[in-house]
Amino acid sequence: MIRDQETLTMLLDSVSRFVREQLIPLEDEVAETDQVPDRVVAQMRELGLFGLAIPEAYGGLELTMEEEVLFAFAIAKTSPAFRSLIGTNNGIGSQGIVIDGTEAQKRKYLPRLASGEIIGSFALTEPGSGSDAASLRTSAVRDGDHYVLNGTKRFITNAPEASIFTVMARTDPQARGGHAISAFIVEKETPGLSLGKIDKKMGQQGAHTCDVVFEDCRVPAENLIGGREGVGFKTAMKVLDKGRLHIAAVSVGVAERMLDDALRYAMERQQFGQPIAEFQLIQAMLADSKAEIYAARCMVLDAAQRRDAGQDVSTEASCCKLFATEMCGRVADRAVQIHGGAGYVSDYAIERFYRDVRLFRIYEGTTQIQQLVIARNMIKEAGG
Structure with a gap:
């Protein structure tokens, strides 16, 4: 659904010009340095690209799905690393909060994600669970007003840059399958959270992944997405x-x-x-x-x-x-x-x-x- 064709056309024209004039000339530099220049990140913030899919009530542009895919057609005309940087804020790094988060969680995190002040990341895959995501082993045990997380996540996109992680963890260690999995918002500075070395990949230089490790990581219970256990999967x-x-x-x-x-x-x-x-x-x-x-x-x-x-x-x-x-x-x-x-x-x-x-x-x-x-x-x- 396209809500306002004129506004969308202006956005797509701006993105296409940005890709053509700013991003394509930098492709070789990003590939060689494995880094998107800070000035480009700043330009992305100015264009509002970090908040494309986040509701307007929280500072985003709230693109419909049709509008979002039209944007994706345009931004993808250059190195995927550029899109990857903003991709998690608009996709897997924010949408768990958008779709199922409490109002308090939305107010706390979505405006900062929309502005690009913080980067979001989505931590689901583990060393022993990839395609079989429901078999994940990272645990979250309730301890008073906190949950204690233990486990390792692997190949987590934008983890080196992320300020918050949407983490899937098992809140019922005895139960099997997805119904025992809950979703948590974990801030990078939380004691017990650490990052592995940045992965050396076949391609997509400039887009970073690494392990995210939780060792007795105490997460406030208020950071359980939606305030409910067992619906994270x-x-x-x-x-x-x-x-x-x-x-x-x-x-x-x-x-x-x-x-x-x-x-x-x-x-x-x-x-x-x-x-x-x-x-x-x-x-x-x-x-x-x-x-x-x-x-x-x-x-x-x-x-x-x-x-x-x-x-x-x-x-x-x-x-x-x-x-x-x-x-x-x-x-x-x-x-x-x-x-x-x-x-x-x-x-x-x-x-x-x-x-x-x-x-x-x-x-x-x-x-x-x-x-x-x-x-x-x-x-x-x-x-x-």
């Missing part, structure tokens, strides 16, 4: 449904950038006395990529509109995440092939994008998990 799944649509949209935007680069190269590169874009086998790769991007864009917009209309889009979100991220990987592979040997060296952006986009098929639920979600939902619906 449901909160996490609701957050991930939204996040999957967002990542699908990002995959579309990055694929469009890679295809633009591949087309430009194919029109400039000469072989056998003519641009390689004139060769039919090159044209086939360009055409297949264009068609798949178009299909993914339509899927994402349709699912976003359904979510805005209040429909349950668990199946559609997984369909989008599965198709768009796999599509993005295929486009990356074709773009490298079109570039030939040049695509394998870092002189061209496609070498970096090829590594960067590989992650899309893994986080927010792997492709295989999306297949399971889709099939199980189909079976459930068919069974009445």
